[in-house]
Amino acid sequence: MTPVSQRSSRLETVLAWRSRHDRVLSAILLLAPACVMFFVFVIWPIIQTFRLSFYAWDGVGAKRWIGAGNYRELLNDPVFLHAITNNVIWLLCYGLAPIVGLAIALFLNQKIRGIRVARCLFLLPFVISQVVVGVVFGWFFSAHFGLFDKIVAAFDLPPMALLDHENTAVFGVIAAGLWPQSAYCMILYLAGLTALKPELIDAARLDGAEGWTMLRHVVLPQLRPITYLVLLVCCVSALRNFDLVTIMTGGGPYNSSTVAAYYMFEQIFLSFRYGYGAAIASVLFGMIEICVIYFLWQMTRREHD
Amino acid sequence: MFPAPIAGQPGKENAYRIALLVSLTVWLLPILAVALTSMRSIEDLNKGDIWSLPRHPKLIENYADVLTNSAMPNFIFNSFLITVPSVIGTLALSAMAAFVLAKIHFPGRAVLLGVFIAGNLAPFQALMIPVRQFTIETLGIYDTHLALILFHTAFQTGFCTLLLHTFIRRVPEALIESARLDGVSEVRIFYKVVLPLIRPALAAAAVLVFTFVWNDFFWSLVLVQSDDVRPVTAGLQSLRGMWLASWHLISASAIIAAAPPVTVFFLMQRHFITGLTSGALSE
Numbered sequence: 144m145t146p147v148s149q150r151s152s153r154l155e156t157v158l159a160w161r162s163r164h165d166r167v168l169s170a171i172l173l174l175a176p177a178c179v180m181f182f183v184f185v186i187w188p189i190i191q192t193f194r195l196s197f198y199a200w201d202g203v204g205a206k207r208w209i210g211a212g213n214y215r216e217l218l219n220d221p222v223f224l225h226a227i228t229n230n231v232i233w234l235l236c237y238g239l240a241p242i243v244g245l246a247i248a249l250f251l252n253q254k255i256r257g258i259r260v261a262r263c264l265f266l267l268p269f270v271i272s273q274v275v276v277g278v279v280f281g282w283f284f285s286a287h288f289g290l291f292d293k294i295v296a297a298f299d300l301p302p303m304a305l306l307d308h309e310n311t312a313v314f315g316v317i318a319a320g321l322w323p324q325s326a327y328c329m330i331l332y333l334a335g336l337t338a339l340k341p342e343l344i345d346a347a348r349l350d351g352a353e354g355w356t357m358l359r360h361v362v363l364p365q366l367r368p369i370t371y372l373v374l375l376v377c378c379v380s381a382l383r384n385f386d387l388v389t390i391m392t393g394g395g396p397y398n399s400s401t402v403a404a405y406y407m408f409e410q411i412f413l414s415f416r417y418g419y420g421a422a423i424a425s426v427l428f429g430m431i432e433i434c435v436i437y438f439l440w441q442m443t444r445r446e447h448d
Numbered sequence: 449m450f451p452a453p454i455a456g457q458p459g460k461e462n463a464y465r466i467a468l469l470v471s472l473t474v475w476l477l478p479i480l481a482v483a484l485t486s487m488r489s490i491e492d493l494n495k496g497d498i499w500s501l502p503r504h505p506k507l508i509e510n511y512a513d514v515l516t517n518s519a520m521p522n523f524i525f526n527s528f529l530i531t532v533p534s535v536i537g538t539l540a541l542s543a544m545a546a547f548v549l550a551k552i553h554f555p556g557r558a559v560l561l562g563v564f565i566a567g568n569l570a571p572f573q574a575l576m577i578p579v580r581q582f583t584i585e586t587l588g589i590y591d592t593h594l595a596l597i598l599f600h601t602a603f604q605t606g607f608c609t610l611l612l613h614t615f616i617r618r619v620p621e622a623l624i625e626s627a628r629l630d631g632v633s634e635v636r637i638f639y640k641v642v643l644p645l646i647r648p649a650l651a652a653a654a655v656l657v658f659t660f661v662w663n664d665f666f667w668s669l670v671l672v673q674s675d676d677v678r679p680v681t682a683g684l685q686s687l688r689g690m691w692l693a694s695w696h697l698i699s700a701s702a703i704i705a706a707a708p709p710v711t712v713f714f715l716m717q718r719h720f721i722t723g724l725t726s727g728a729l730s731e
Contacts, residue, residue, distance in 0.1 A: 253454055275702045275705055386666065408576075432566065
């Protein structure tokens, strides 16, 4: 029989061992499912896509290594270059979303009865699927039933049939995208406006600042971190958009409103060019990550100032 | 507060209310037009009537038509069958992961969070080919509900882990340390101490994931091809191809497709907005 003291000290070691290892074990146990799933369905596919972009592949037969061949072809592909140009147009036009969003947020930053309902109704376009938004706006701009042309006609202008013309189709799609995007910016700015430091506003008000001056010199500087976040989400959604293009124009007419995200999809499902599609996806991924890194860098840099 | 508050000044308050009403009408004009069209008769439509109140309202007929003569009820059912398990799976996985990331110190935490962010901002196109091949060849679940459930669960887990992480970080350290000193295991701390405290955050995550998954269009094109599995977003697009200019039916379907997330949003708007803006405020 072991003496009591010896037994209890052994018990202590066991307990100490357990509590030390319990933390490690449970950390692994709790973290593993999320990490495994995310790795299998997100991270590994990204790596695979990048690797595939150096091959020629029809999705069925053998893959053939062609080095940078796909990328070289992209540089001479007029449709791809047009798609990238449209991506840049999307990016530039999405700059309107933060402005509209901030304007609505300023308008809604009041405390009266029912304001909560009004805010929710303004956010509604963001809650609805982009497919529905696309259907609605496709109809809004359509040549035959389009409300848009009826409004235009009221100003004695000829009908535009916005989505049917090569020069205007892309702007029709962007207009549809700006609607939910502005709503999203609005709600982020509203959160920022609620968190403004009241003492700074009151002090500025005592100094006679109001309206535009107050906005520029007191409010906007405080909103700066939110503005970076807003710009980041706008860039990402501008570059990622696929749903609206597919629903509203299918990239047409004559590829005029195509974007990288849609062109990639076409290359896979219409032309069965998996390697080429992977190269387009990799370029798009690169463009988005550049935006992300730029804005994250801006955010952290400001914090250190 | 900026702009200066107008509450308590009756004149200004009334003017503000009118401005609010007008701007809301303009802002929601597309939705109002669709709602109106969804109750029009085809005769009205052919005359080019869009703005007038429907002369022969066909509210019930149109919706009944969509719900009985198309695959719409099927699509709605599929969407629920895909969305609900995805929400539950995502919450389970991300709550566990977020607890570890927020409360157990280990090297590489920041890197892991960074990977979740980077993965979540990636365009779907960068995942499409391998994920599709994986469901076809390795798992053999292409064109099943499970394919969409697994993908959505995995992808939304990235976003949700970040979201819940910001909330769990605010749980006082002292609370967790004292439980540890009492010999409570980490798993029980997570389950008994942390989970009850972050219930609002879980609600926020749940509504957001519900909306995102319900509204997904891309993956329902990539991972599904039959009407028996197709969710309502892709279903709406295929019906539109069939109905061409029957705008009253297309409008009714669009309203039906949008109804579930909109209902959830209005029921849980506080949580929805908290979840959406938590990232903004934690910066």
